[in-house]
Amino acid sequence: MDALIPPLLNGTALGALLLLAALGLTLTFGQMGVINMAHGEFIMAGAFIAYMTQLVVTSSNVSILLALPLAFVGAGLLGLLLEIGIIQWMYRRPLDTLLVTVGVALILQQIALQIFPAQGVPVEAPDWLAGQINVFGYAWPLRQVFTIVLAALCLAALAAWLKYSSFGRRIRATVQNRDLAETSGIRTRNIDRITFFVGSGLAGVAGVAASLIGGTNSQMGTQYIIPAFLVVVAGGVGQIKGTVIAAWALGIALSYFADWTTGSMAQVLAFVLLVVFLQFRPQGLFTVRTRGLT
Template sequence: MESFTTPLLTGAVTGAILLIAALGLALTFGQMGVINMAHGEFLMAGAYATYLTQQVITSTDISILIALPVAFLVAGLLGLLLETLIISWMYHRPLDTLLVTVGVSLVLQQAAKDIFGAQGDPVRAPEWLRGHIEVFGYNWPYRGMFTIALGVLALLGLAALLKYSSFGRRIRATVQNRELAETMGISTRTVDRITFFIGSGLAGVGGVAISLISGTFPTLGITYIIPAFLVVVAGGLGQLKGTVIAAFSVGILTQFMTDWFSGSMAQVVVFALVVVFLQIRPQGLFTVSTRGLA
């Protein structure tokens, strides 16, 4: 039983991290069609924001809770800066945004190496996250449960924002028909910028969870950016329910493959399986008649 439970639960934790990262991509990629390869570095920014918060607030019980909004703000502002200075000039040019954001990703990684060093820094878990619970022979750390709870809260918060708030209605109007939304007085440029801020900020929240599990290091984002894009595409562009299913499926499948293959080969196998799935169903798990978020 443990041989099944261990990859299932550890995979669910990985899936929760992918979900948080993919939620931001579902906004920026789904709404604006922007292929932002620097999104992984916003995860890294959230992780380092957590580390720096602990340097200022030494009580780990409090610092982790404060790190969540701090990481959201730091990553969100980085995303807003990227959108304003670079991406806003390249809408409707996906290949250009892909190449430019790859360059931005490398610059941010090098900046992290210069500032924090190449080895990375540990993040201390608070006392209330240092235990574990036994599930069918597997000692499941509280940190893993916290990560899943964080993913669920991020999902519910984003879904509520899109469905019930006036800004969410402006997002949906912009996605469905940008020209008509502008004639109704909606500033689509403002919507784009705030959307990019929120999407990037969600990645920062994911960075907090990652830092509790594996600490901080400059290339942290590389591990998650490709799987996160796979999750968005496999789930269906702009489809939150598809993103949830795809995130946990990819996370759990990766852990099972890791038990059967080496680490890098497991990722290759999962990538190949997702590609095969997209050949069979190129529209992803769920589709809509517009580019709207569901």
């Protein structure tokens, strides 16, 4: 029993980090059909914003809390700039968005290399995250607990925003039938831009959490982008509840496989497991229900 607890707790924290990375993709890919390969670089931007915030606000107890909204706004503005400058011309052409955003991702990586050291820069954890809590004899780092709490708060805020706000209803209307939504008076261009801003901003928040666990570097986005896409696809495109389950399952799988093998082999085994799952259920865990006659 004792050997099962650490991978379960660590895997839950990893799943929470993957969920933070995937929530934004659930909007931009699941809701809008845009394959944004620069999403990982928005995570990187959030991590570097956390570092720069600590340069200005030297108290890590305050700076990390200040970095969360700053990272959301900073990464959100990057996403908005990408949408206005490039993506708006490529809706309903997902393969084109994939190719273009790969180029954008490479450009952002090079910009980060020109500004920050190649080996990365550290983000200091606040004093209130420096300890551990005892869970069945295992000293669970508070940084991982913070990641889970942060993911839960972001998930609750996003779900409430989509379900109960008038803007959330406009998003659902645009996704289900863009032409009909426009004839109903919904300005779908504004919906697209705000949705992209929020999805990219969530990536920035994920970057702050990732910086506390693994530090920062210009390549950190590539570490999360593929798992995040797999989480969105396995959960069901555009389905938040499926994204939650898939993120947790992938985090647990990676943690247990890493406990038995090496870290790189654990990723291979977890991805193979996901591919096998998608062979039997290509639509993912959940699908969008429609009122079609067929």
